[in-house]
Amino acid sequence: MTRTPPALHGPEFEADPHPAYRWLRDHAPVHRIDLPGGAWAWLVTRYDDARSVLADPNMLKDPGRANATWYRAGLGLPFDHRPSLVRSMVNVDAPDHSRLRKVTSGAFTPRRVRSLRESAERITGELLDALTKEEAPDLVRDLAYPLPIAIICDILGVPEEDRAEFHRQAAVIDSSSPDEYEAIGAATDWFDAYLDGLVAARLREPSDDLLGDLVEAHRSGELSRHEVTSTAFLLLVAGHETTVALIGNMLLLLLRDPEEMARLRADHELVGPAIEESLRLESPLQNATWRFPGEPTTVGGVRLEAGEPVLVSLLAAGRDPRRYEDPDVFDPRRGASHLSFGHGAHFCVGAQLARVEARVAVTAVLERLPGLRLAVDEDELRWWPSMIMHGLFALPVAFDRDNS
Numbered sequence: 001m002t003r004t005p006p007a008l009h010g011p012e013f014e015a016d017p018h019p020a021y022r023w024l025r026d027h028a029p030v031h032r033i034d035l036p037g038g039a040w041a042w043l044v045t046r047y048d049d050a051r052s053v054l055a056d057p058n059m060l061k062d063p064g065r066a067n068a069t070w071y072r073a074g075l076g077l078p079f080d081h082r083p084s085l086v087r088s089m090v091n092v093d094a095p096d097h098s099r100l101r102k103v104t105s106g107a108f109t110p111r112r113v114r115s116l117r118e119s120a121e122r123i124t125g126e127l128l129d130a131l132t133k134e135e136a137p138d139l140v141r142d143l144a145y146p147l148p149i150a151i152i153c154d155i156l157g158v159p160e161e162d163r164a165e166f167h168r169q170a171a172v173i174d175s176s177s178p179d180e181y182e183a184i185g186a187a188t189d190w191f192d193a194y195l196d197g198l199v200a201a202r203l204r205e206p207s208d209d210l211l212g213d214l215v216e217a218h219r220s221g222e223l224s225r226h227e228v229t230s231t232a233f234l235l236l237v238a239g240h241e242t243t244v245a246l247i248g249n250m251l252l253l254l255l256r257d258p259e260e261m262a263r264l265r266a267d268h269e270l271v272g273p274a275i276e277e278s279l280r281l282e283s284p285l286q287n288a289t290w291r292f293p294g295e296p297t298t299v300g301g302v303r304l305e306a307g308e309p310v311l312v313s314l315l316a317a318g319r320d321p322r323r324y325e326d327p328d329v330f331d332p333r334r335g336a337s338h339l340s341f342g343h344g345a346h347f348c349v350g351a352q353l354a355r356v357e358a359r360v361a362v363t364a365v366l367e368r369l370p371g372l373r374l375a376v377d378e379d380e381l382r383w384w385p386s387m388i389m390h391g392l393f394a395l396p397v398a399f400d401r402d403n404s
């Protein structure tokens with residue numbers, strides 16, 4: 001076994017990041033990694049360390065607490081330039097954090113999630129009607145990608161006539177490609193103006209959706225207007241690609257394991273546990289969002305100074321053999337918990353919704369696409385080249401058309 005740390009970028013890592021994370025867990029569980037722009041960060045890869053960093057109130061989320069190297073490298077959000085899109089719960093600490101989070105949780109009451117499930121079933125049905133007519137169907141492009149964005153539009157109450165443009169602009173932001181900086185900047189401008197207009201409309205006419213709740217909280221002085229638009233933008237950024245990756249990764253695990261797929265087809269109750277196992281094994285987010293120690297601290301025996309950037313690898317923690325027996329095996333019956341929705345104060349607000357969407361999508365695929373199989377060799381599949389996301393660009397499939 002080599003003592004040289006593996007690369008955490010490039011085609012080999014993107015195709016299969018797990019060997020690199022295995023090496024780090026074994027040899028450098030709290031490891032200093034270089035980042036673009038001369039910055040660096042601590043990467044935490046063991047489950048126990050990951051869980052304690054996520055739960056630690058000394059690990060602050062406010063980018064204003066970061067050291068100068070990180071800030072200068074431009075890795076943070078443009079707080080100063082775009083307060084209308086970044087003043088959200090994921091970038092703040094107590095007490096602002098609980099204030100912002102409380103208002104948003106209204107979107108995920110059992111009544112709202114029930115109605116979102118009905119929307120998810122209807123949209124999935126329509127998407128699969130179209131997919132079954134495609135000559136070269138792709139489960140990411142034709143199902144996993146459009147479903148969550150349609151649900152986010154429902155949550156925010158985006159009017160029908162605006163949805164096509166909303167999807168188009170979101171796709172530009174999702175590309176996250178360094179070659180697309182200008183286009184991403186323009187799409188961000190578009191969201192800035194669009195969300196502001198939506199808020200103005202809700203101020204004139206209240207509505208029974210999350211944006212309506214946020215605007216009411218603004219009216220009563222609980223939220224600033226920037227906090228309203230930033231929260232709406234956060235739901236788009238946090239809830240879209242993550243759910244795309246969950247559905248795609250889960251379907252790939254089933255395509256690799258036809259016996260498991262047959263068991264799920266025969267008993268849809270197994271879909272829920274299989275989704276949890278997929279979250280553990282192929283976490284849609286490689287890393288949690290940035291954290292910065294408020295006071296110097298020690299993690300896994302390594303001293304971290306105040307302001308030093310910390311990344312927690314959810315993908316690595318999910319396969320830590322110190323926590324899971326045979327960690328690389330897909331076994332929905334193990335019933336293991338995981339960190340893929342985070343842990344502690346910033347635990348994912350949309351976890352229940354993401355589970356509902358994945359369950360609806362996967363169950364419908366099992367019901368409607370008999371004989372489902374990959375249409376290409378697995379080594380031709382491409383993954384997002386990203387240190388943040390862990391998801392597929394495309395999942396081309398074939399199925400038995402006579403029975404669909």
Ligand code: HEM
Nearest residue numbers: 089090238239242243246288289341342346348349350354
């Ligand atoms: C499979 C899909 C999803 C995954 C894997 C996921 C994962 C996560 C993780 C790991 C965090 C914690 C980040 C940290 O502590 O650094 C988080 C936070 C968050 N997620 Fe999700 N998420 C998913 C879907 C969603 C959806 C559908 C929504 C809403 C529409 C959503 C909204 C949020 C929000 C608002 C936060 C910030 C919570 C806070 O800072 O208190 N997520 N998510």
